[in-house]
Amino acid sequence: MALTTKDSSSASFNRKEKTEEMVKYHQKVFDALGITSPLYIPKCAYRPYGKDDLYMGFFKSELSKGEDIYTEYVSITLDSEDPTRTLYKWSYNSFYDEEYETTDPNANGHVRYLIPVSELTAIKTETKTEIKSTETEGLFPDFDDLMDSDLDAPLSSLTVRDLAAILLQKPVSNKKWLNDLIK
Numbered sequence: 001m002a003l004t005t006k007d008s009s010s011a012s013f014n015r016k017e018k019t020e021e022m023v024k025y026h027q028k029v030f031d032a033l034g035i036t037s038p039l040y041i042p043k044c045a046y047r048p049y050g051k052d053d054l055y056m057g058f059f060k061s062e063l064s065k066g067e068d069i070y071t072e073y074v075s076i077t078l079d080s081e082d083p084t085r086t087l088y089k090w091s092y093n094s095f096y097d098e099e100y101e102t103t104d105p106n107a108n109g110h111v112r113y114l115i116p117v118s119e120l121t122a123i124k125t126e127t128k129t130e131i132k133s134t135e136t137e138g139l140f141p142d143f144d145d146l147m148d149s150d151l152d153a154p155l156s157s158l159t160v161r162d163l164a165a166i167l168l169q170k171p172v173s174n175k176k177w178l179n180d181l182i183k
Contacts, residue, residue: 018078026070026087031125039067042074045081045117048103054091057103057112057119063096071120088120 023030023040030038043056057099063069069090073081093099102111122176171179 005106013077015078022072022074022078022080025085026072029087030070035122039065040070040071042078042080043071044076045073048114054117056117058090058115059110059112060097063092063113066092066094068092070123087123089119089123090115107141 019040019042021037026040028039030036035061039062041058041062041081043058045054047054058069058100068136069092071088071090075081095111100113100115102113105111114140159174162175162178165178165182169182171182173179173182
């Protein structure tokens with residue numbers, strides 16, 4: 001017999017089946033990242049009473065597995081609440097028991113650890129074939145491919161125009177390599 005949960009409209013759903021469907025939706029991302037058995041736990045993002053930021057509540061049994069957790073914003077009935085279906089990752093923190101606040105125990109005595117949504121990393125899909133995690137994306141391009149080392153100048157040769165080009169993200173420098181870098 002399948003375990004079902006009822007929402008406020010009395011319609012039932014199978015939590016395990018719905019979660020499996022959600023994992024299938026993200027399977028190409030997991031495959032591209034080389035993750036064969038992701039710990040995927042969809043959660044509601046909410047603002048606890050007295051807090052200004054959004055949080056997700058995870059149980060100790062979920063956090064104590066010692067793995068990164070993949071999630072997305074869902075309703076209580078596991079319907080995605082994000083039209084882009086963004087996949088997020090919480091990087092495992094072995095000090096979760098000490099560092100995160102907890103909720104009051106529920107009727108079964110279980111508490112949830114409040115994980116700030118701001119600590120989640122969005123997994124970005126750049127194209128259908130190229131998938132990157134924002135935490136592994138390079139912040140800088142390969143400078144060796146962009147600059148001619150014979151023409152490169154020391155930082156002391158940076159002009160006000162060069163600084164303006166960098167700060168304004170406009171290719172207005174007299175240095176071709178800098179303009180190419182900004183483009």
